């Protein structure tokens with residue numbers, strides 16, 4: 001490492017983002033010494049998924065200027081889909097055991113959740129936002145805010161009416177022994193869910209940076225008219241963005257079904273989490289959503305461990321308020337400001 | 343383009359404007375600030391839907407056609423606002439301009455061509471468009487508009503805010519392009535220079551065409567002399 005790059009690292013460590021990231025890592029280490037490393041497992045498993053949720057919200061805001069308050073309901077759609085795929089298959093497997101089918105049942109459930117979520121996203125864009133775009137763009141932000149609140153209320157109530165007010169969950173995905181990391185045992189479900197989040201994040205990053213679809217999405221985000229002038233069909237790009245964002249939310253919902261059983265308002269907490277993350281790392285900062293996701297997850301796990309159930313939304317909320325007062329553009333605002341908009 | 347009326351919402355800007363351009367021509371549209379020149383180009387390009395009238399391109403009516411589709415058909419619009427992708431590099435902007443081309447070789451060829459027109463861009467391929475100087479941005483916008491092999495290029499005030507020397511460079515580039523068979527509709531306020539470079543011109547005032555004809559004749563026209571050339 002030469003002088004200038006080490007100077008840069010030191011400078012970054014002294015910035016708000018650097019301090020927060022360093023503190024988070026120190027807290028994580030301290031807690032895992034004090035309460036055992038199991039605390040960290042849940043941080044990693046949920047953090048990756050909150051990051052996916054926040055990436056979706058960030059994407060919709062960055063590309064289409066929509067602040068989506070219904071994003072949690074796509075999480076709910078994902079968990080519901082996963083439940084209705086996994087549960088009947090698991091019932092069937094009780095009577096007729098089949099190794100291969102029990103292996104792919106969770107995969108089918110999670111993949112199905114992502115696909116249904118993506119389709120729901122496209123339907124939302126085509127039936128609602130495409131129509132609004134055709135009319136005019138006046139008061140766009142406020143209209144979208146109100147519309148997404150409406151979508152949230154409708155989806156929650158449809159869930160209640162059609163599927164009832166009960167908890168619909170599965171106990172676990174795979175009935176296999178836990179994996180040992182040293183002397184820490186972690187269930188296969190958790191390892192796989194963490195892997196899914198990481199894979200989705202890496203694939204998404206690759207998609208945005210190197211594929212022609214990703215370049216089109218970035219072009220539309222940076223200058224919509226410019227994109228139209230070079231021949232990009234923006235309506236297609238908008239639908240794809242919705243499919244990606246809602247697909248990620250539903251993927252998170254499906255993947256976390258064993259921790260969060262599906263019920264009408266299951267998406268509300270994930271929605272708050274993604275807004276926490278976005279405020280924390282700054283609006284439109286898609287790359288920052290990843291560390292943000294893990295930070296929020298850690299805050300929540302730590303407060304739940306030390307202060308008890310219920311506090312896990314209070315403490316992060318307080319921290320967010322502090323951040324908004326002292327760093328209103330988020331902790332990375334000066335440094336990271338989204339990878340593709342530097 | 344025939345009897346075109348256009349505007350924004352309830353505001354009407356263009357009043358029965360008719361313009362006819364043949365293949366291979368270099369036509370200029372000049373007029374004072376606020377005459378509706380940019381509105382004319384925006385409407386032709388498809389960014390702004392016309393209120394009434396008929397726009398034909400290559401024998402096809404393109405009245406409510408999306409800008410993206412017009413680009414596919416060979417109509418390239420280089421706007422006054424430039425509409426660059428500021429978070430992408432010069433090269434990425436040019437690649438986006440060529441994103442409709444299927445042929446990779448063709449893109450390389452076009453890249454060579456625009457670098458010949460604007461050598462300055464080649465020196466800055468890796469630089470973010472948002473960090474370019476005003477003149478370089480304009481060059482990049484024009485270059486991006488040429489990457490798609492257009493038949494017709496609509497350019498809005500390329501000289502605006504440029505040093506006279508750079509303006510000369512840009513106009514020469516347009517001339518080179520026209521010699522290669524590309525049709526050009528150039529919008530300008532810089533009347534003297536524009537009339538020198540173009541073969542035919544329309545003069546637009548308050549949303550109406552007040553004069554039209556070969557540039558060499560307009561340059562000696564009394565009205566033009568009095569109002570635009572100040573002699």
Ligand SMILES: Nc1ncnc2c1ncn2[C@@H]1O[C@H](COP(=O)(O)OP(=O)(O)O)[C@@H](O)[C@H]1O
Pocket residue numbers: 350353355373374375376377378379380381382
């Ligand atoms: N986006 C817009 N919304 C409303 N009015 C506009 C808009 N753009 C331009 N105008 C109005 O249309 C008229 C013509 O503008 P423009 O076409 O830009 O003229 P020019 O390019 O000849 O200077 C002006 O009076 C201007 O105020």
Ligand SMILES: [Mg+2]
Pocket residue numbers: 379380381422498499
């Ligand atoms: Mg103008």
